[in-house]
Amino acid sequence: xxxxIPDDSVGLVSPQLIHIDVPLTLESGPVLSQxxxxxxxxxxxxxDASNAILICHALSGDHHVAGYHSMEDKKPGWWDNxxxxxxVIDTRHFFVVGVNNxxxxxxxxxxxxxxxxxxxxxxxxxxxxxxxxxxxxxxxxADKLGIKQWAAVVGGxxxxxxAMQWAISYPxxxxxxxxxxxxxxxxAQNIAFNEVARTAIKTDPDFHEGNYLAHNTLPRTGLGLARxxxxxxxxxxxxxxxxxxxxLRHNTINYGFDVEFQIESYLRYxxxxxxxxxxxxTYLLMTKALDYFDPAKTYNDDLVKALAPIQAxxxxxxxxxxxxxxxxxxxxxxxxxxxxxxxxxxxKIEAKQGHDAFLMPITRYHDIFRAYxxxxxxxxxx
Amino acid sequence: xxxxIPDDSVGLVSPQLIHIDVPLTLESGPVLSQxxxxxxxxxxxxxDASNAILICHALSGDHHVAGYHSMEDKKPGWWDNxxxxxxVIDTRHFFVVGVNNxxxxxxxxxxxxxxxxxxxxxxxxxxxxxxxxxxxxxxxxADKLGIKQWAAVVGGxxxxxxAMQWAISYPxxxxxxxxxxxxxxxxAQNIAFNEVARTAIKTDPDFHEGNYLAHNTLPRTGLGLARxxxxxxxxxxxxxxxxxxxxLRHNTINYGFDVEFQIESYLRYxxxxxxxxxxxxTYLLMTKALDYFDPAKTYNDDLVKALAPIQAxxxxxxxxxxxxxxxxxxxxxxxxxxxxxxxxxxxKIEAKQGHDAFLMPITRYHDIFRAYxxxxxxxxxx
Numbered sequence: 071x072x073x074x075i076p077d078d079s080v081g082l083v084s085p086q087l088i089h090i091d092v093p094l095t096l097e098s099g100p101v102l103s104q105x106x107x108x109x110x111x112x113x114x115x116x117x118d119a120s121n122a123i124l125i126c127h128a129l130s131g132d133h134h135v136a137g138y139h140s141m142e143d144k145k146p147g148w149w150d151n152x153x154x155x156x157x158v159i160d161t162r163h164f165f166v167v168g169v170n171n172x173x174x175x176x177x178x179x180x181x182x183x184x185x186x187x188x189x190x191x192x193x194x195x196x197x198x199x200x201x202x203x204x205x206x207x208x209x210x211x212a213d214k215l216g217i218k219q220w221a222a223v224v225g226g227x228x229x230x231x232x233a234m235q236w237a238i239s240y241p242x243x244x245x246x247x248x249x250x251x252x253x254x255x256x257x258a259q260n261i262a263f264n265e266v267a268r269t270a271i272k273t274d275p276d277f278h279e280g281n282y283l284a285h286n287t288l289p290r291t292g293l294g295l296a297r298x299x300x301x302x303x304x305x306x307x308x309x310x311x312x313x314x315x316x317x318l319r320h321n322t323i324n325y326g327f328d329v330e331f332q333i334e335s336y337l338r339y340x341x342x343x344x345x346x347x348x349x350x351x352t353y354l355l356m357t358k359a360l361d362y363f364d365p366a367k368t369y370n371d372d373l374v375k376a377l378a379p380i381q382a383x384x385x386x387x388x389x390x391x392x393x394x395x396x397x398x399x400x401x402x403x404x405x406x407x408x409x410x411x412x413x414x415x416x417x418k419i420e421a422k423q424g425h426d427a428f429l430m431p432i433t434r435y436h437d438i439f440r441a442y443x444x445x446x447x448x449x450x451x452x
Numbered sequence: 453x454x455x456x457i458p459d460d461s462v463g464l465v466s467p468q469l470i471h472i473d474v475p476l477t478l479e480s481g482p483v484l485s486q487x488x489x490x491x492x493x494x495x496x497x498x499x500d501a502s503n504a505i506l507i508c509h510a511l512s513g514d515h516h517v518a519g520y521h522s523m524e525d526k527k528p529g530w531w532d533n534x535x536x537x538x539x540v541i542d543t544r545h546f547f548v549v550g551v552n553n554x555x556x557x558x559x560x561x562x563x564x565x566x567x568x569x570x571x572x573x574x575x576x577x578x579x580x581x582x583x584x585x586x587x588x589x590x591x592x593x594a595d596k597l598g599i600k601q602w603a604a605v606v607g608g609x610x611x612x613x614x615a616m617q618w619a620i621s622y623p624x625x626x627x628x629x630x631x632x633x634x635x636x637x638x639x640a641q642n643i644a645f646n647e648v649a650r651t652a653i654k655t656d657p658d659f660h661e662g663n664y665l666a667h668n669t670l671p672r673t674g675l676g677l678a679r680x681x682x683x684x685x686x687x688x689x690x691x692x693x694x695x696x697x698x699x700l701r702h703n704t705i706n707y708g709f710d711v712e713f714q715i716e717s718y719l720r721y722x723x724x725x726x727x728x729x730x731x732x733x734t735y736l737l738m739t740k741a742l743d744y745f746d747p748a749k750t751y752n753d754d755l756v757k758a759l760a761p762i763q764a765x766x767x768x769x770x771x772x773x774x775x776x777x778x779x780x781x782x783x784x785x786x787x788x789x790x791x792x793x794x795x796x797x798x799x800k801i802e803a804k805q806g807h808d809a810f811l812m813p814i815t816r817y818h819d820i821f822r823a824y825x826x827x828x829x830x831x832x833x834x
Contacts (some may be wrong), residue, residue: 097707098707099707197707198707198708255698256698257689257692257693257698258689258692258693258695258696258697258698258713258715259684259687259689259692259693261698261713261715261716262680262683262684262692262715262716262719263684265680265713265715265716265719265720266677266680266681266684266719268709269676269677269680269720270652270677272709273673273677275657291655294651295648295651295652295655295677298644298647298648298651299648299681301644302641302644302645302648305641307639307640307641307775310639310640310641310644311639311640311641313640314640315640316637316638316639316640316643316746323744325479325480325481325579325580325740325744326580327650327654327736327740330743331640331643331647331743333640333643333644333647334643334644334647337644337647337648338647338651354709358707358709361712361713362705362707364698393689393775
């Protein structure tokens with residue numbers, strides 16, 4: 071909890087909700103006749119609406135990207151170290167938009183929302199949503215906000231996939247795309263981890279085929295397992311070693327099945343807090359969106375052709391110890407962009423933190439990120 | 453199922469059971485007053501009992517290392533490609549012993565055995581066993597078989613840890629030690645994966661605090677999740693990609709939570725067959741033995757000091773894409789041996805298969821392994 075709001079914070083912010091009644095035909099088939107999107111904005115939109123930055127979130131992220139909701143908040147938004155006055159994405163120059171993805175559980179329409187057609191909670195009936203669907207709904211939001219063209223669309227991990235899809239789907243609606251710690255598609259191993267997470271959730275007796283809310287319960291065990299597993303893949307072996315090593319929870323070995331090592335205690339705690347604040351059906355949907363993302367698929371697996379429509383200038387960033395989305399995966403994107411003669415800047419950052427590095431204030435990462443954002447700022451009127 | 457037994461097979465083999473009534477004080481405290489060990493042998497012990505090779509198994513392995521139990525067997529023992537007449541460990545020269553670890557579920561005393569003191573199945577009351585305990589019980593077996601000194605103790609993964617401990621605990625009872633795809637201790641990440649697996653088993657409502665047999669059930673869901681997760685860590689991302697890629701199970705995307713990709717189908721099938729043939733309490737015990745193994749711990753984390761007692765000549769082998777026990781972990785062992793001026797040969801094998809490579813007939817791996825075994829063979833009378 072901040073004693074006082076730091077000077078370089080966007081300060082106290084309020085989420086906003088927009089109701090959209092333009093029907094959205096989802097890639098999976100169904101039509102959402104209406105939906106809400108929760109979003110936050112920081113900074114001021116300039117006169118010609120040319121300074122807007124869209125931040126796309128990853129699996130468990132949301133629209134609360136920076137600042138505090140109240141003085142009682144223990145933590146600011148999830149990318150607060152990047153966004154604020156004088157920060158990497160400088161809100162003195164930019165108008166920054168964060169939006170909770172459709173299918174989410176933090177305010178946008180999703181499995182925990184009321185289905186207007188039945189008057190009941192969607193639960194497992196909420197349809198499969200894809201990265202494409204998110205981009206479509208974000209484009210509607212941009213229209214509503216009067217933003218014809220983003221100065222940049224920015225995302226890490228699953229957020230990077232959305233940024234990439236924006237550049238493919240709407241070449242003239244963004245001038246820059248920043249794709250951080252991402253990949254052109256999941257590997258079999260990535261899908262396998264997602265499948266274990268989904269199986270854990272779906273086999274929890276409290277899951278009730280997704281209708282757990284109607285049963286006044288939550289699939290805490292399954293979602294907790296999914297989160298524990300996720301945590302392992304977000305961190306590098308090295309980072310985990312430095313943070314926890316083989317430190318014992320108590321000083322002596324107990325030879326039993328209670329918590330023995332610090333890492334066990336950490337994982338149990340992390341999963342325990344997560345399951346109370348995140349919806350299991352949303353978790354399932356997000357992992358499916360990850361699995362399905364594969365822009366090259368419709369081009370006979372030719373990523374070069376898939377990225378051909380892109381007009382935006384590109385910054386691609388990867389991290390050396392990220393084994394979930396390794397630098398090689400980012401380099402596939404870079405190589406396909408280069409093969410198309412696109413303007414692309416690539417930085418592989420030395421970092422110990424694994425996939426989570428994209429959320430960390432790593433000096434060289436932020437220096438490169440900042441320099442790129444300053445270049446964008448120099449292109450737009452104040 | 454073999455139409456006929458191949459010429460280079462050890463052929464039809466029968467497991468044997470030895471009852472041991474020398475009490476064993478376990479590292480965790482309790483005393484086992486008596487226990488059984490299931491084992492198999494291949495080849496013939498020579499006159500001075502100098503040609504015996506002990507094979508130590510990994511997490512889900514057992515004493516059935518080579519050959520067939522019947523003509524109806526679909527598969528031979530788990531390391532059949534290494535052991536047999538004319539094979540890497542040539543049974544024309546060597547007397548090979550495989551033993552099911554104490555706490556196992558394939559014949560040696562473990563959680564599914566009857567506790568002689570209560571007349572009931574041990575279940576969760578079977579005590580925690582460690583790598584040290586296994587070495588102690590294997591030493592008793594060696595005594596019973598009249599083997600004063602092994603020509604070599606050989607193991608991969610958790611089996612490599614047992615081999616290493618043999619060389620530390622009984623320097624004069626083995627002339628060679630072969631430590632393959634192993635590590636001097638688990639990393640925090642390794643422990644974290646084990647903790648997720650254990651949590652999956654223990655939170656399965658059918659686990660009944662380990663008393664599932666008394667409830668006429670099995671914690672299939674939890675053990676299945678543990679196995680799925682294990683499988684991911686045994687394979688490299690590359691191997692999984694080559695084997696499954698992003699191949700769809702059916703030809704079209706179904707946008708649902710049924711199996712969509714081949715890798716999902718494979719993992720579900722693998723876990724389904726595993727849970728019927730492996731005991732969940734044993735799985736818990738094996739992962740704990742992995743977590744606890746750390747010979748350097750009692751030497752102030754000084755691996756050089758921990759390995760100082762070793763007199764055996766050492767062969768250490770690692771595999772390039774093994775991310776569970778990476779080559780760096782094997783090199784810690786090699787470096788500590790070199791710092792002690794021990795005789796050590798090290799080979800890092802280029803292999804795509806990840807941790808599972810140690811079970812595969814990879815040419816360079818088997819060539820090096822064979823050459824080393826031939827050297828050992830040349831030292832012993834026929």
